[in-house]
Amino acid sequence: MLTPARTQRFGSILDAIGNTPLVELKHFSPKEGVRIFAKLEGQNPTGSVKDRIALAMVEQAERDRLISPGQVIIEPTSGNTGISMAMVCKLKGYRFTAVMPANVSGERSELLRAFGAEIVLTDGKKGSNGAIEVAQGLAAEHPDYYMPYQYGNPANPQAHYDGTAPEILDAVPDVTHFVAGLGTSGTLMGVSRRLKEHDERIQVIAGEPDLGDLVQGLRNLDEGFVPPIFDQTLLDKKLDVRSDNGLRFTQELLWREGIFAGVSSGGALSIAVKVGQALDQANIVVLFADGGWKYLSTKLWTRGIDEATEALSDQLLW
Ligand SMILES: Cc1ncc(COP(=O)(O)O)c(C=O)c1O
Incomplete structure (x- = not known):
């Protein structure tokens, strides 16, 4: 019952x-x-653990005054983090670009597009390491882009320390x-x-x-x-x-x-x-x-x- x-x-x-x-x-x-x-x-709201860290990374960048509404946030991600970032960015007024291997599942790119994200596809054979390289290159070319970089951002483990x-x-x-x-x-x-x-x-x-x-x-x-x-x-x-x-x-x-x-x-x-x-x-x-x-x-x-x-x-x- x-x-x-x-x-x-x-x-x-x-x-x-x-x-x-x-x-x-x-x-x-x-x-x-x-x-x-x-x-x-x-x-979680978009269906993965990554909602926790997307929110934590964006709010940390806001506290550190690294981003302001309308700015482009870019992140290498094989899907889940991208979907979470797309949701958080949509609600908080940022533009989001996901950089990901061309061979992640179709459901993931569909969902990203539904949330209004831009997608940059990278060589599938290079997996997520290839996506990281391309995203780092794009961020270096465009100093006005902000890259939370989940692999190196202390707000990622901190979200699990504080929540999970x-x-x-x-x-x-x-x-x-x-x-x-x-x-x-x-x-x-x-x-x-x-x-x-x-x-x-x-x-x-x-x-x-x-x-x-x-x-x-x-x-x-x-x-x-x-x-x-x-x-x-x-x-x-x-x-x-x-x-x-x-x-x-x-x-x-x-x-x-x-x-x-x-x-x-x-x-x-x-x-x-x-x-x-x-x-x-x-x-x-x-x-x-x-x-x-x-x-x-x-x-x-x-x-x-x-x-x-x-x-x-x-x-x-x-
Ligand atoms: C489906 C799935 N499982 C597990 C993990 C691993 O989580 P973490 O990045 O916190 O090590 C990820 C992260 O990329 C994931 O997308």
Whole structure:
């Protein structure tokens, strides 16, 4: 039965960012003493965790007087950050340009255009590193453009320190492990710093794709680019996410728990389950960065892993 709960009322969609639900995944618990909880970031207004950092980066730039309405904000992004930036910029009166690899999923560019963003497409074979190079070049050519640069902007991890982590501690005060995928590393850095201040025994584990493998949204640091905000000392472990395994868990999430999440979420869950298998008692929180909508065209849930792998390999090469 649906029990009436508090209904929050907001003055703007920007105020509805964060405070995402945390749901126990009973069907993935490897043993009785090991509980796994998912933080559903797909429930943010544009459907991903990146709403948090887009708002934080823009508001920090406003406080630092780096931007004023009408100005162009440019950012290299494989999609989610761009969509969040487009929404925040639209509401706050900035013009937004997303620089992204030509092979990201069609849903992403459609959504960006719907929010009124300009799109600069870069060589798909060069992945997100190619987009970063092009965006940096454009920003250097146009001194009046502002580039928040999520890979190097302290407001990115700070958004997770201020928001994501306290929400986790509020919902699971006895959390023992935190697992998330690694993209810019902002989620892992910000959440880790706060959780370890709370209790230094809390273990923080990153899921990164096998070198040369593809899990959309994630990166392997050995590819050659280490985000400036990354701090190795805040991670206890990095575990490989195999893309076929990640896709299988993404399917199983929907089938066993009714949770429709993006493909990096299945990857993160595969790591959470692996960590849990080696323990007798644990409360593991895993972060699901986005919902499944932007991956529907891969037909993962209806046609299966092979077809989805092919669809994704067309889009992003790592
Ligand atoms: C779908 C998805 N999952 C996970 C991540 C990783 O998050 P972060 O950039 O905070 O490391 C990203 C970020 O690019 C993403 O788009």
